[in-house]
Amino acid sequence: MTTFDYIIVGAGSAGCVVANRLSADPQISVCLIEAGGNGKSPWVSIPAGIFGLYGNKKYDYSFVSVPQKNLHNRLVDVNRGKALGGSSAINSMVYIRGNRNDYDGWVALGCDGWSYNDVLPVFKKMEANQVGQSAEYHGFDGELKVSRQQDANAVGKVFVAAGQVAGLPENTDFNGPSQLGLGIYNVKQDRGQRVSSYTAFLQPIESRSNLTIMTHTEVVDLKIAGDTVLGLSIECAGVQQQLHCNKEVILCGGTILSPRILLASGIGDRDELQQLDIECKHHLPGVGENLQDHIDSMVTVRSSQSKSIGVSFKTLIPHVLTAPFKYWLSRKGWWTTNYVEAGGFAKTKLAVAADTDPDVQFHFTPLYRSHRGKRFEWGHGYSVFTCVLRPLSAGSVKLANDGSKRNVLIDFNFFAHEKDQQTLVEGVKKAREILAAPEFDHLRGEEMAPGKEVETDAQILEYLRQTATTVYHPVGTCKMGTDTQAVVHPATLKVTGMDNLRVMDASIMPCLTSGNTSASTMMIAERGAAMVLAERHG
Structure with a gap:
């Protein structure tokens, strides 16, 4: 069994940011787990290479929805990145944050501390704006390069x-x-090359001795005792093993996979878990609900x-x-x-x-x-x-009842x-x-x-x-808030009722932002990592 202080699940738009911030303290041992490969390919780095990424199962999970009853029961492709950088390695690189009322709306839904005035400094801290735009709204010294095409x-x-x-x-x-x-559109590029969360936040620091990066590794489930995650089961090249956690497990698997891991681990609606023959470790009915997309x-x-x-x-x-x-x-x-x-x-x-x-x-x-x-x-x-931009329809991500604990049923309910x-x-x-x-x-x-x-x-x-189809901006399945359907608490991003388990990705958004969601996901990760460090040093 291998032991780490912090285990981050998913090296996508969020996970790479969290790994950077936590591993900056040499006293902290960090493990970052990614199901895909390293993503080092011309298809990824050359902007036009997007043409070869969607539907390419080397880089794309290529999920498919369940029949959409209001779209003549059509199946909808759900492209999500599977490589270091996650969906930021296969998306269109458009840099959009959403608007003031999006974030102030989160506060109105019970998410204190997430107003536009709260998050704008975080966006500015992360940004390296190369367009010469207003310093009132933009930062110039961060890692995330934003440029003209x-x-x-x-x-x-x-x-x-x-x-x-x-x-x-x-x-x-x-x-x-x-x-x-x-x-x-301004884009996340540097001299005509893609800037992903991997190239911006992980690649420059991946040689840190206290950071372990595991690729081609799938998380099966979490090992839970009471309100504590002891570790998790992983599978690499068909071989399963256990990782032990000294401090925390942080889920950055995204809107599809973070709820999948929670459900597979027995965190979710008790009745639904019982039907799947999964022991309910923690009754949390909001897990997998509130799926929204454009x-x-x-x-x-x-x-x-x-x-x-x-x-x-x-x-x-x-x-x-x-x-x-x-x-x-x-x-x-x-x-x-x-x-x-x-x-x-x-x-x-x-x-x-x-x-x-x-x-x-x-x-x-x-x-x-x-x-x-x-x-x-x-x-x-x-x-x-x-x-x-702000759909009122909401769907869900559920575990398929096939015994695998890995396959999901994605219903946008468009x-x-x-x-x-x-x-x-x-x-x-x-x-x-x-x-x-x-x-x-x-x-x-x-x-x-x-x-x-x-x-x-x-x-x-x-x-x-x-x-009609999705524009690939799914959010909401582990939403933050304080109501009965909330999964994480806005002040900590800890899963309700759990002591050392957090979610930091687009799944925590209580509702969609107005625009492309990659930058907002990185912002969530930046704030979440700061919460971890503040608690550690508090």
Whole structure:
């Protein structure tokens, strides 16, 4: 049996940050466990390599949801990173934090200490802003590099300009005073290379003698006595062994795997655990509940013009074949794209009527996305993806009743709430309004999806039921709070009723932030690690 002071489960967006902060004290022994490999691959470091990561089981868990009853019982792909860096090693690198009302809303739900004014200094501490944005909102001395895109495609700039027609101003800082408007996204990159939580926080310190990193290692369950975690069972190369914990176990497995580990260990709803023949060590009915994600739709347009990213006879020599040389010589060209180069936030008429923040987010891709679901389509075009920022529908992550204690049933319960349906219908209409602007006249082609025959709200909703999916921002399954469904306490991130078990990842969010969730997850880890150290030295 191997013994450590602190055992961190999951080396993703959160786990790498926690490992960095805790191991900075040479008196602390830290073990970081990751089910995937080291992630050191050109597919990961080159931004355009995303194309080869989603669905690649070397880097992606490739989960699949249960049939979504409000989406014609379709299964939804749930891509989550499986490597050092976790989902920050396979995502689109967009740097968005959410807005003031997101975090102040957490406080209203019982999460004291998590207001916008509380978390903004944490974001600033972690950030190394290379864009020259306002010091009121940004930091410049942290580890997480945030930059402009190296070689943004001109069609993305057309999208930004077209927003004026829809009443959407250009926004050069979505993490500043207002999210409203369109712009070219800032990204977590350094000189045209991906910046993940691994490259930012773990790689520079992985040689610390008090830090042990275990890859290709899966956590089976936790060993619990009363309110204390004694250690955990792991499996590597088919061999199981035990790790012992002197101080604490910290779950950073993410929204899917952190509740999976708790449930497999007997922490969850007593009746559900009994049905799985798992001894209930601690009755906590909120584990695995409150799953939320941004449901997403697509409008995609064909174009005869070759200005967008795409493979055609016109682009084969100037862009496709020369892309590797442009990238390695000057960090320019198509290999620098993160695909979702532009985007922004808008208010549908529902948000305007309620006088609230933007309720939809756009991710604009300056390339044609297949209306047939193909991975590759010959030719050119452009696409807008629209997601519901603050969904009211919530689902769950449960253990499958197959005896494995490892397989999960992921149910987003998308569109369970009618307001989400209405918001996304209005979001698609807003996206079409932008694409109809005169700025797109020189690129205009046929809208392949939804298609010109889809016009009424009822027709759009039916299109969404047939095609909508996740934008890969799951949160909430170990939510913090003080109500009966809360799993961790806001002041400590300790699992309710447990003395030395904490959760520090996106699963603790009581509700979704407005935008991409990677940066927010790192912030949670930074705050959580500070809680551990304060308690240790207190």
